[in-house]
Amino acid sequence: MAGTGILVVVETSAGVPRPTALELFGAARAIGDALGPVTALVVGRSVAAAADQVARLGADRVLVADAEEFAEPVAARMARAVAAAWETAQPTLVFLPGTTLGRDVAAVVAAQRGVPHLVDVVMLELTDEEIVAIRPVYQSKLLTTVRASRARPAVVTVRAGSFRPPEPAEPAARVEPLTVTLSDADRRVRVTRTVEKPRGQVDLESAPVVVVGGRGIGEPEGFAQLAELAELLGGALGCTRAVSDLGWRPHYEQIGQTGKQVRPKLYLGVGVSGAVQHTVGMQGSETIVVINRDPNAPLVKMADFALVADWTEIVPRLIARLRERRGRAG
Ligand SMILES: Cc1cc2nc3c(=O)[nH]c(=O)nc-3n(C[C@H](O)[C@H](O)[C@H](O)COP(=O)(O)OP(=O)(O)OC[C@H]3O[C@@H](n4cnc5c(N)ncnc54)[C@H](O)[C@@H]3O)c2cc1C
Numbered sequence: 001m002a003g004t005g006i007l008v009v010v011e012t013s014a015g016v017p018r019p020t021a022l023e024l025f026g027a028a029r030a031i032g033d034a035l036g037p038v039t040a041l042v043v044g045r046s047v048a049a050a051a052d053q054v055a056r057l058g059a060d061r062v063l064v065a066d067a068e069e070f071a072e073p074v075a076a077r078m079a080r081a082v083a084a085a086w087e088t089a090q091p092t093l094v095f096l097p098g099t100t101l102g103r104d105v106a107a108v109v110a111a112q113r114g115v116p117h118l119v120d121v122v123m124l125e126l127t128d129e130e131i132v133a134i135r136p137v138y139q140s141k142l143l144t145t146v147r148a149s150r151a152r153p154a155v156v157t158v159r160a161g162s163f164r165p166p167e168p169a170e171p172a173a174r175v176e177p178l179t180v181t182l183s184d185a186d187r188r189v190r191v192t193r194t195v196e197k198p199r200g201q202v203d204l205e206s207a208p209v210v211v212v213g214g215r216g217i218g219e220p221e222g223f224a225q226l227a228e229l230a231e232l233l234g235g236a237l238g239c240t241r242a243v244s245d246l247g248w249r250p251h252y253e254q255i256g257q258t259g260k261q262v263r264p265k266l267y268l269g270v271g272v273s274g275a276v277q278h279t280v281g282m283q284g285s286e287t288i289v290v291i292n293r294d295p296n297a298p299l300v301k302m303a304d305f306a307l308v309a310d311w312t313e314i315v316p317r318l319i320a321r322l323r324e325r326r327g328r329a330g
Pocket of ligand 1: 213214215216217239240241242243254255256257258259270271272273274275276277278281291292293294297309310311312
C-alpha cells in the first residue's frame with residue numbers, strides 16, 4: 001500500500017475544531033496502529049488552541065495551516081492545505097469530516113490524486129488487501145459495504161456521530177506550522193455572508209445530554225419547558241422534523257436523516273414517536289429515555305427506560321426536582 005499512516009483533517013470554525021472532525025481520531029483509533037503514525041492537519045485562522053487540543057487526541061504529529069485565508073470556508077483553499085499536508089505526511093488514508101466543506105474538499109483532493117473516495121462512512125476496517133467501509137444508503141434504510149484496494153491511498157469522509165473522539169491524553173504530539181501556497185484562483189471564491197446560530201447554546205452534536213421534543217408536545221410554547229430541562233441537565237435541545245416543519249423550532253435543531261446526527265450519553269425523547277428517519281440520527285446514544293403516552297410507540301420499544309405518561313405530568317416534576325438539587329448545590 002502506498003504511503004504510511006493516516007492524515008486526519010481538522011476543520012475549524014472561528015478557531016474551534018468542528019466536533020465531527022474530532023471524531024475522526026476515534027475512527028483512526030478504530031483501525032488500530034497497523035497503518036503507522038497519525039498526522040493531524042488543523043486548518044483555519046487563529047487555531048493555536050485548536051492545535052494544542054488536537055495534539056492530545058492520539059496524533060503523532062500536528063501540522064497547522066493558520067492563515068487569514070482559511071477563515072472563510074472555501075473548498076479550493078482547504079484542498080491546497082490538504083495537498084501540502086499530503087506531500088509532507090505521505091499517508092495511506094486521509095480522513096475528512098462529513099461536513100459540507102469536508103465533503104467538498106475530499107472530492108477535490110481525491111480527484112487531484114486520482115485515488116478512491118469512500119463517502120459517508122460509519123464503520124471501517126482493513127483486510128490484507130482492502131479497505132472495507134460501511135455506509136448507509138437509501139435514506140439510511142440500508143447499509144452497504146464498499147471496498148477499495150489497499151494498493152494506493154484513499155480519501156474517507158466520515159459521517160458525524162459514527163465514532164467517539166478519544167479522551168485527551170499526554171504526552172501531546174509535536175505541533176509544526178505548514179506552509180501552504182494559494183493561487184489567485186483559490187482566492188477568487190469569497191464567502192459574503194454566514195448565518196450564525198444563536199450563541200450561548202450547547203452544541204447539539206457534541207452535547208452529553210440531548211432533550212428532544214416531538215409533535216406530542218402539542219404547541220410551540222411547550223418547548224420552553226424542554227429548553228429549561230435541557231439547561232438544567234447541562235444539555236442541548238433538539239426536535240423532530242414534524243416539529244421543525246410546523247415551525248415550532250428552528251430547522252438546525254432537527255435530529256435525524258435530514259437533520260443532525262447525535263450520540264449523547266443521555267437522549268431524552270419527549271412526545272417523539274420514533275420514526276426510522278428520526279432514529280437513524282440518535283440510535284448511537286448511550287442511554288435512551290422516552291416519555292410518551294403510547295406504550296406501542298417505536299421509540300418506547302427502543303428505549304432503555306420509558307415513562308408511559310403524558311409529558312405535562314412528568315416534565316414539570318423533573319424540572320422542579322432538578323431546580324431543587326441545583327438550589328441545594330448552590
Ligand atoms: C424523506 C424523509 C426524511 C425525514 N427526515 C426526518 C428527520 O431527519 N428527522 C425526523 O425527526 N423526522 C424525519 N422525517 C419525518 C418522520 O418520518 C416522522 O414523521 C417524524 O419523525 C415524526 O415526528 P414526531 O415523533 O415528532 O411526531 P409523531 O409521529 O406525530 O409522534 C408524536 C408522538 O407523541 C406522542 N404524544 C402525543 N401527545 C403526547 C403527550 N401529551 N405526552 C406524551 N406523548 C405524547 C404520541 O403518542 C406520538 O408517539 C422524515 C420523513 C421523510 C419522508
